[in-house]
Each structure stands twice: as structure tokens, then as C-alpha cells.
Amino acid sequence: MITAHLHKLRQRTHVSADEEQAIRNSVAETRSVPAGRVMVRCGEPLSHSVMLLEGWMARVKDLEGGARQVTELHLPGDFVDLHGFTLKRLDHDVVALTDSTVGLVPHGRLREITERLPRLGRIYWFMTNVDAAITRELVLSLGQRSAISRMAHLFCEICRRLEIVGRGTEHGCDFPLTQRELSECLGLTVVHVNRTLQELRRRALVELENRQLTIRDRAGLEALAEFDPAYLYLDQHRL
Amino acid sequence: MITAHLHKLRQRTHVSADEEQAIRNSVAETRSVPAGRVMVRCGEPLSHSVMLLEGWMARVKDLEGGARQVTELHLPGDFVDLHGFTLKRLDHDVVALTDSTVGLVPHGRLREITERLPRLGRIYWFMTNVDAAITRELVLSLGQRSAISRMAHLFCEICRRLEIVGRGTEHGCDFPLTQRELSECLGLTVVHVNRTLQELRRRALVELENRQLTIRDRAGLEALAEFDPAYLYLDQHRL
């Protein structure tokens, strides 16, 4: 269950047996979460962090008029609120997009890790910095990329991130979001998401049907998106 | 010189005498940097982090066609690339927007801090997480706020952040960006920045002249922006 998380870490750096044991011991409890549930609520005091074992979640920020923006999508193996360990409360909600399974990690255990296994502490610091890099790339998308390039970029990113945890291939992956949720990720309206999706299909780049993403022309898609995975920091790091 | 940085930290948490000493000792060298210089270049291997002592800098990401997006503005007291300590290379450039002074902090000394002063390590982890929160708020702006609300939000944020380090008041602050740079922060064209600026002036909310920002109606500005400073985490934290 926790293997996705370990895959994700080992993609980026060595994890010793000691460190792996500490990670396993850090999960105090696992829980099922139904789709739609608010897993972590904006502003509430936090005493543990949530490791996503199975399913998809999203960090969302709302505006008064009802507008909603997804700030980051979370896939199996991600900590959805590791930053909550130092921040102690979040500036956004975390909601389950699908039925999910999570592991709860008490902040006390994370704190011990920073005291007893400073290297593992740096690994987790690193992982929050990778989250931040993903968010910066989204800023670039929202600020400068056209709707179609933006959507292409999201597909490239998600598929690549799923590959790492053994849930996607170069030809596609599960993609359980509705067009409404997709629109909240991309800063577009549902109608325009629909148009853009059709344009991607018309250009024979991707197909999205039945919550399944099929990539027909990966090179073409990545070119359209100007996708460069460097910001995911997928190579090995000394930490 | 380093006082802005200490102010910024002490706004958020207690810093002991020991910790303060470690911070002061961490700066190996100070340097002057002219406006326009690329301080840290995307992708280059890093061996130290840069603390901004005086002046403004920006993290920028470029697209092939020449489009450029600022992902975060940096003010005196900020580390511009503390995340580089764990990432080892950046996914963006850092450029000086004004003549600046910086302190260089070798990664070795940061590493020692995580080993010998784990609490100070957590404080710095916390600070990178605050940077990430600022970036998330920008995602919300770019994805959902209108041009005028987006610009109002930026003014609210910058002024508040400058107040903390003693360089702004509730009535305004220095604002040395050109309209082009402003457009790169907001994901707008220069022309539309100009229009929007005039609309803000017409509504008697702010005035921007001679690189000086004057806030005429703070409550009105914050309402227009839906500005809630919670995401800056300005209260005291136990770390």
C-alpha cells in the first residue's frame, strides 16, 4: 500500500532500510475516504499529515463568487499536506476526487524524523519543494500558455507522475476527473474545456473517454505543451 | 543588513540567540548585484543559497515564444532560492529587478543547521512552505481573478510583505517595477496593465507614480482583491 510512496521517493533519492522503517512506522492509521469528502479543511489546526495510498485528491482554493481553482492534483504515493507539518493549518481545502485510501502520519512522528533522521527530514523537505515546483509550472501555464497547450501540459504531467508509481504508461493512464473538475484545474469554463478536448482529439493527440486517457501522439502532445519534465526532479539527488 | 531577514522570521516564530548566531554565521559573503542581472540560472548546479538583503528580485520562467511569467517576487529579507538547498538546481531563473545586495549562504552550513539545530531547520522548511503558499495564491489569481482584482491582490500582498520588514506602511510602499514587469507577474499584456492601472486610479483605490505605490483606500482595495492575508502565515508558530 505504501509502496507507491516509496517508489516516488526512490525515484528521486536513495532510501536506506532505517529510513524505510521509519516511514512505515510513521503511519499510525489507514482510512477509507469517499469521493467528494473534504479531507483537510482550510484553516483548521492540524496534528497529522495525510499520505494518499490509493485514489486522487486535489488542493482547492475558493473565491467568494463560487469560483474554484485547483492548485495541485494528488496521486497515489503523494503526501497531500506535508506542508501542514510546519504550517500547522492550510490555506486551502484538500478534497477527495475519487474514493480513496489514506494513511495518517502524526506530526510528532515527523518531528522525530527531523530530529533522529535529519537526512530523511531533508528528503521530505525536498518533496514539499517538488510540490512547489509543480505549482510554479502551473503558474506558467495559467499565466502564459493557451488553453490547448495548458491542457496538453496537464495530461503530460499527470501521465508522467502516474508512470513513476506504476499506474500509467507512455500511452495513457486513468483520468477520473469530470470536465468540470478539469476546468477548475485549468482556469477555464466547462464549455471551453469541452471545445479544447475535442480539438486535441481532432489533432489526434489524445483521447479522453470513460475516465481513461489515451495518448495517441506523445511527442506531438509534449511539443504542443512545451513539456519539459525537469521541474519534476525525477533524477537521483544526494540529500 | 540581515535585520530584515530576522524580522521576517520573528514575525512567524521565536528565534533564540543560538539560532540567530547560526543564521548570522551562515552568511559567508555579501555581494552587490546590478538591476537586470540573472542571479541564479535555471538548471545550474547550486552550492549556496542567496539571501536578499536589499532590493527586489523575481523568479521567472520563460516559454519558447518569448513569453515570460514571474512566479514570485522577492523583497529584502527573503531567501530567493532556499528551495535550491534540497533541489540542487532550479526550474526557473532568479533575476534582479533593482540594484541589490545579497548574502551567500553555502549549502554546507544549511546542512549543518538541519543536523545541529533541527528546530532552525524546521523554521527554514516552514519558510519554503510559505513561499509555496504565496505561489498557490498566485495560481488562484491567474486562474480565477479578473485583471483588476488580480492587480489589486498583488498590491495588497507586496505592501503587506514590505510592512513586515519595515519598508512599507498601510498607505503604500516603493514599487520599482515597470509596467512590463508588472504584466509578467499578472499574466497580462502591457497595454492591459496600463488600462487596469488607470481603472484602479479612477476608482480612487491606488496610485502608482515614480516607482511609488500609494494606497488611497485600503479597505476598498482589499475588498476588490478578496485579500485575506492568512496565506502569508503572519502569526506566531510553534516549530
Place this chain on the structure above:
DNA sequence: GCCCCGATGTAACTCATGTGAATCCCCCTC
């Protein structure tokens, strides 16, 4: 088998923002 309801698909029209110039205005320099 039928009804609901959410998700998806389409079309027509509107509007915020982008494009591409031209002009103006300082401020600097020679």
C-alpha cells in the same frame, strides 16, 4: 422499462483581454 440527474456536447452571442502601431514623455548623453 422508465425516469432522473449529472455529465457531455453544441450553438449563438458577448466581452475581456490581446495585437500592433503610433505618439508622447521623460531623462540621459554628447
Place this chain on the structure above:
DNA sequence: GAGGGGGATTCACATGAGTTACATCGGGGC
């Protein structure tokens, strides 16, 4: 004080994306 250059401003026009309104599809409940 003539010339130059970057920034600011303005205008006319183009367009990508939003809005509104409806039609269709498809699965789940009864």
C-alpha cells in the same frame, strides 16, 4: 539643445474564452 531610448499612453481592431441556453447521452433507482 539635439538626438536617442526606454517607458507610458492611446487607439483601432482582432480573437480567445466566457455566457447562456438547450439538446443528448448514460447509468442508477424503482
